[in-house]
Amino acid sequence: xxxxxxxxxxxxxxxxAVSYLTRLATLHEMPFDVLWSQVGAARAKGNATRRLDGDLxxxxxxxxxxxxxxxxxxxxxxxxxxxxxxxxxxxxCRRCDARHPGGPVLRLLPHHAxxxxxxxxxxxxxxxxxxxxxxxxxxxxVVAAQHRHLRLLARLGPAATYDAVLTGFLICAHRWNFTDIxxxxxxxxxxxxxxxxxxxxGTETDTFSTSRLFAATYPDAVALAEVxxxxxxxxxxxxxxxxxxxxxxxxxHRLGLHDYHPALTKDPIAHWIEQDCHQPPSTPxxxxxxxxxxxxxxxxxxxxxxxxxxxxxAYWFAQKHRRGGDAMLHHRSLNPVVIRDWSHKKELxxxxxxxxxxxxxxxxxxxxxxxxxEHTTDYLRPEPAPSPYLDTAVEPVDWPLRxxxxxxVGARPSFPxxxxxxxxxxxRLRSAT
Numbered sequence: 307x308x309x310x311x312x313x314x315x316x317x318x319x320x321x322x323a324v325s326y327l328t329r330l331a332t333l334h335e336m337p338f339d340v341l342w343s344q345v346g347a348a349r350a351k352g353n354a355t356r357r358l359d360g361d362l363x364x365x366x367x368x369x370x371x372x373x374x375x376x377x378x379x380x381x382x383x384x385x386x387x388x389x390x391x392x393x394x395x396x397x398x399c400r401r402c403d404a405r406h407p408g409g410p411v412l413r414l415l416p417h418h419a420x421x422x423x424x425x426x427x428x429x430x431x432x433x434x435x436x437x438x439x440x441x442x443x444x445x446x447x448v449v450a451a452q453h454r455h456l457r458l459l460a461r462l463g464p465a466a467t468y469d470a471v472l473t474g475f476l477i478c479a480h481r482w483n484f485t486d487i488x489x490x491x492x493x494x495x496x497x498x499x500x501x502x503x504x505x506x507x508g509t510e511t512d513t514f515s516t517s518r519l520f521a522a523t524y525p526d527a528v529a530l531a532e533v534x535x536x537x538x539x540x541x542x543x544x545x546x547x548x549x550x551x552x553x554x555x556x557x558x559h560r561l562g563l564h565d566y567h568p569a570l571t572k573d574p575i576a577h578w579i580e581q582d583c584h585q586p587p588s589t590p591x592x593x594x595x596x597x598x599x600x601x602x603x604x605x606x607x608x609x610x611x612x613x614x615x616x617x618x619x620a621y622w623f624a625q626k627h628r629r630g631g632d633a634m635l636h637h638r639s640l641n642p643v644v645i646r647d648w649s650h651k652k653e654l655x656x657x658x659x660x661x662x663x664x665x666x667x668x669x670x671x672x673x674x675x676x677x678x679x680e681h682t683t684d685y686l687r688p689e690p691a692p693s694p695y696l697d698t699a700v701e702p703v704d705w706p707l708r709x710x711x712x713x714x715v716g717a718r719p720s721f722p723x724x725x726x727x728x729x730x731x732x733x734r735l736r737s738a739t
Contacts, residue, residue: 308344314368317377318406320413322395323358324605326378329408330367341366342603357601379414379594380601388593389705390464391416394432395594395605400439401425410435412605414594417468418459420524421452428504430517431639434612437515440504448500451525458528462535463702469587470535472643473578474527475520475634480574480663481561482523482631491562493526501628514620516637519630529560534578537699543583544691550579551686568685570675571664576685580665581648584693586706588642635659647708 317326331338345363346356360381364371375383395412399422403411426442459467488494500522533539542549558566568576619633652658675683
């Protein structure tokens with residue numbers, strides 16, 4: 307027997323069930339568990355585990371079942387493309403959600419949702435739920451990048467766009483770490499400028515978040531995605547020396563680099579040309595539908611010590627001359643392009659990060675390059691890379707289908723005694739005129 311709630315509040319679009327029920331419970335000053343017992347049904351006879359029942363929720367919340375099916379993620383009918391949605395719920399635009407009473411609104415957003423273009427507010431990848439969302443009034447290029455991102459999505463489809471934008475972020479993050487001298491026009495100068503607006507110097511403890519570092523590099527990640535995603539450019543990257551030079555020239559132009567040539571090490575672009583350009587797009591590690599919490603009374607939350615980790619990252623960001631690449635590379639959203647299905651297995655995640663920015667050991671050995679100058683030695687594949695995928699692919703590209711679970715690739719975090727000690731000399735990072 308269920309009873310109707312006196313306050314009728316509709317769900318927000320794309321809201322997860324736990325968020326909606328929490329808001330209803332708050333508005334009615336009742337425990338969440340009491341409300342859950344009204345809308346949850348046993349999975350099977352004799353099974354104490356409960357799952358959300360759409361008909362019960364419609365009755366208790368006094369909402370049309372059709373409205374719930376459109377808005378509540380777990381009740382979507384027909385089911386959405388789960389791979390096109392993030393597996394981790396997060397807050398949307400704070401101004402858009404202000405009209406929904408009862409507390410924070412947690413939504414399952416698509417991978418391409420980084421900016422609320424209406425209110426010029428950064429949403430970003432899933433991060434801490436309670437961290438303030440920065441406004442973008444002084445960064446119109448970030449808002450414009452969201453429009454470019456949407457146009458790319460319409461042309462390439464969600465699979466290629468997802469892979470291309472994350473790869474763009476990966477390249478930007480590595481370059482932010484490796485750049486020592488930047489000349490006029492270098493995208494690195496824009497990252498520094500945007501980071502100073504988003505995370506003002508001296509306020510890192512309060513304003514730092516990895517999501518804001520993604521905002522600082524977002525326009526350039528999308529610009530790179532416009533070259534990484536299309537099959538035309540992927541085929542040129544996988545082609546012979548002349549095609550590779552044309553691809554490198556276009557990538558260099560997008561990054562503001564004059565006469566750019568891929569290098570054997572400390573260059574994620576060279577790694578992508580050698581190992582990834584001829585492969586299908588990488589897919590998310592998981593999706594919301596596959597999680598054990600789907601349709602239940604809880605959801606995957608950030609780690610309990612996430613704020614301590616944020617403060618530690620803020621400290622190192624300030625100490626390392628405000629280099630944001632390391633924090634971005636360790637963010638969970640980049641894992642699918644740091645460790646791809648075909649990546650070589652590494653015991654430590656730090657080893658996987660290094661591998662994602664250099665060509666293979668076999669390539670370096672065949673070139674007999676001096677290890678001391680590998681980061682300045684040009685990489686150029688002498689022959690086109692064979693690719694059954696590129697031979698038949700057409701746009702828009704579908705999600706690659708896995709016939710078995712993702713192969714384990716290791717890459718555990720380092721233990722404290724395994725972490726190298728770094729020394730960052732003063733004034734190492736500077737611009738050049």
